[in-house]
Amino acid sequence: xxxxxxxxxxxxxxxxxxxxxxxxxxxxxxxxxxxxxxxxxxxxxxxxxxxxxxxxxxxxxxxxxxxxxxxxxxxxxxxxx
Amino acid sequence: xxxxxxxxxxxxxxxxxxxxxxxxxxxxxxxxxxxxxxxxxxxxxxxxxxxxxxxxxxxxxxxxxxxxxxxxxxxxxxxxxxxxxxxxxxxxxxxxxxxxxxxxxxxxxxxxxxxxxxxxxxxxxxxxxxxxxxxxxxxxxxxxxxxxxxxxxxxxxxxxxxxxxxxxxxxxxxxxxxxxxxxxxxxxxxxxxxxxxxxxxxxxxxxxxxxxxxxxxxxxxxxxxxxxxxxxxxxxxxxxxxxxxxxxxxxxxxxxxxxxxxxxxxxxxxxxxxxxxxxxxxxxxxxxxxxxxxxxxxxxxxxxxxxxxxxxxxxxxxxxxxxxxxxxxxxxxxxxxxxxxxxxxxxxxxxxxxxxxxxxxxxxxxxxxxxxxxxxxxxxxxxxxxxxxxxxxxxxxxxxxxxxxxxxxxxxxxx
Numbered sequence: 369x370x371x372x373x374x375x376x377x378x379x380x381x382x383x384x385x386x387x388x389x390x391x392x393x394x395x396x397x398x399x400x401x402x403x404x405x406x407x408x409x410x411x412x413x414x415x416x417x418x419x420x421x422x423x424x425x426x427x428x429x430x431x432x433x434x435x436x437x438x439x440x441x442x443x444x445x446x447x448x449x
Numbered sequence: 450x451x452x453x454x455x456x457x458x459x460x461x462x463x464x465x466x467x468x469x470x471x472x473x474x475x476x477x478x479x480x481x482x483x484x485x486x487x488x489x490x491x492x493x494x495x496x497x498x499x500x501x502x503x504x505x506x507x508x509x510x511x512x513x514x515x516x517x518x519x520x521x522x523x524x525x526x527x528x529x530x531x532x533x534x535x536x537x538x539x540x541x542x543x544x545x546x547x548x549x550x551x552x553x554x555x556x557x558x559x560x561x562x563x564x565x566x567x568x569x570x571x572x573x574x575x576x577x578x579x580x581x582x583x584x585x586x587x588x589x590x591x592x593x594x595x596x597x598x599x600x601x602x603x604x605x606x607x608x609x610x611x612x613x614x615x616x617x618x619x620x621x622x623x624x625x626x627x628x629x630x631x632x633x634x635x636x637x638x639x640x641x642x643x644x645x646x647x648x649x650x651x652x653x654x655x656x657x658x659x660x661x662x663x664x665x666x667x668x669x670x671x672x673x674x675x676x677x678x679x680x681x682x683x684x685x686x687x688x689x690x691x692x693x694x695x696x697x698x699x700x701x702x703x704x705x706x707x708x709x710x711x712x713x714x715x716x717x718x719x720x721x722x723x724x725x726x727x728x729x730x731x732x733x734x735x736x737x738x739x740x741x742x743x744x745x746x747x748x749x750x751x752x753x754x755x756x757x758x759x760x761x762x763x764x765x766x767x768x769x770x771x772x773x774x775x776x777x778x779x780x781x782x783x784x785x786x787x788x789x790x791x792x793x794x795x796x797x798x799x800x801x802x803x804x805x806x807x808x809x810x811x812x813x814x815x816x817x818x819x820x821x822x823x824x825x826x827x828x829x830x831x832x833x834x835x836x837x838x839x840x841x842x843x844x845x846x847x848x849x850x851x852x853x854x855x856x857x858x859x860x861x862x863x864x
Contacts, residue, residue, distance in 0.1 A: 405589060407606035411623060
């Protein structure tokens, strides 16, 4: 699912990085690193659900599960049929 | 024993780490009323030092104004020291009601409810008016008190890039399926000193049927032609659904805050906001003081005019000296240093030169964005600002940062 990794990386870069920020990698800590605020996890979840036609239960959409692009891809894989 | 040596050691290690990193906060004891000139004991036990205060929220110089103090004395004599009650039980005096009406008139809203602080107003307002069917969309740089209030509310949360109206619009479109939408922003942002684009946000609110809440704590009294706040400056008075603000900054500097706005939203707070229901009413002495402050500000714009001139003078001087400032036109002028320890060391060096200004670093500001946040006051005279400019310049030379770019400063001091 390499293209999924890049789709998610590009979405997060566009959604969360300000101009002039250092680029993120697949393993940059997003929430624990302060790049993605926990309040906007909802719109990240919505993006993933709409893009991949999945439904992520609320109790799985945790800050830990969303903390890196790599982890987000694992979460998406879990629910893609 | 509940607090064992093991638990004590755990916390002592954390505190020691802060000291070793040079970012342990130490209070300085002020032995005078708040003013441009203050007397300070620092470190503890040392003799008093006269310094110029460059970091108070005393924007209009009213914190120790004799007329405000006189009014407070009269309030104490007429209405006593404390009410020993929350508002709705037996904690509402006629002067509380009078102040709510006066704030309503000053801000140009429909109704106002007092709170023990704006921190309490922000903690209580969202939960009182929104449910899990609704969404709160906040600017990513809103004040910590708004973040706390948002956390306490069961509505869905989302954020938009700081002051980015296109990004806000995309979020309003994304959440068009929610029952209610509320956009949340500071009026003047407390750490960067920039101003929200309220005119554009009101237009977006009209387009996407969204309410707008503005915390104007760093604006009430002095932003806008007659000091009504950011909504006056942006030409949208009467169009903000909720304004929260504090009486602990320009409006006297004691304590207290309020929710002001649409009648029904204010009434919902009166019925349901937890800090209103469970925290003690504002003391009569403070209410009397704020009533006087509003009279002073309604009679003349002299103070906010002087503040504006002082702020322009300070920004120009600091820019010419070679400091990196956050852009803006408010009395909040952040002097960017980027490295946390540098901001602490710079602050201590300024103190040695007779200037009181504090270093701000993570978590108060984002990592790598440490600064000295200077705040200008109508109490400052030009000689205060000139002395402060000279001190900043001397210390700036000592730390070799004048005329340097952000990257050059980071190369010297790290992030």
